[in-house]
Amino acid sequence: MADEDDDQDQDETPEPPQRLFTLTEAERARQELEPFLVEAMDSRKKLSGLENELAAVAARIMMMGGVLVPYEKLAAVRMQHNQLAETLKSALNHILETGCLIKDLDVGLLDFPAVINKQDVYLCWKLGEDRIRFYHRQDEGFASRKPLDPRDLGPGDTIQ
Numbered sequence: 001m002a003d004e005d006d007d008q009d010q011d012e013t014p015e016p017p018q019r020l021f022t023l024t025e026a027e028r029a030r031q032e033l034e035p036f037l038v039e040a041m042d043s044r045k046k047l048s049g050l051e052n053e054l055a056a057v058a059a060r061i062m063m064m065g066g067v068l069v070p071y072e073k074l075a076a077v078r079m080q081h082n083q084l085a086e087t088l089k090s091a092l093n094h095i096l097e098t099g100c101l102i103k104d105l106d107v108g109l110l111d112f113p114a115v116i117n118k119q120d121v122y123l124c125w126k127l128g129e130d131r132i133r134f135y136h137r138q139d140e141g142f143a144s145r146k147p148l149d150p151r152d153l154g155p156g157d158t159i160q
Contacts (some may be wrong), residue, residue: 018113019099023148026100026112026123027132033095037108037127040091043084044105050081109142123148 021029054077061069095102095110101122103109108127115121116135124134124145134145 021099021112021114021123023114023123023132026114026125029098029100029112030110030125030132033098033100033110034127036091036094037102037110040088040095040102041105041108041127043088043091047081047084047088050077050084053077054081103142113138 054074057069057074092102099113101111101113103111103124110125111122112125112132113120114123114135120138121135122138123132124136124142125132126142133148135148136142136144136146
């Protein structure tokens with residue numbers, strides 16, 4: 001019983017406060033993170049193909065009841081799978097450690113927590129865009145992106 005109480009105490013540890021980015025910091029981070037995002041996307045795509053290949057072999061074995069298993073090929077595929085999984089994990093961790101949020105790995109969508117006009121927002125960037133040009137409130141998503149052009153901000157509308 002005492003051990004269970006200790007486990008509950010550890011689970012209730014508050015998360016550290018969310019890092020807030022200025023536009024300049026987010027843009028600098030975006031440039032540094034883009035290669036890691038591309039690597040993560042590529043690894044995920046390759047992993048999916050390997051998982052399909054492994055599933056097909058497993059299905060063949062089950063359906064045919066003990067066909068000759070190509071152990072060497074399966075071992076090589078499994079090793080490649082493990083290496084790609086580690087590469088993916090490392091790239092994702094590198095991105096997340098900055099305080100940036102990965103919103104959609106399929107399209108390469110990153111959000112950077114920020115404050116605009118005393119409102120919590122995400123500076124939003126999608127792979128292929130030349131710079132961070134959009135933002136949206138934290139309770140909204142990609143479809144609600146609004147243009148972000150610092151030259152258009154009035155004197156009271158500062159990005160913090």
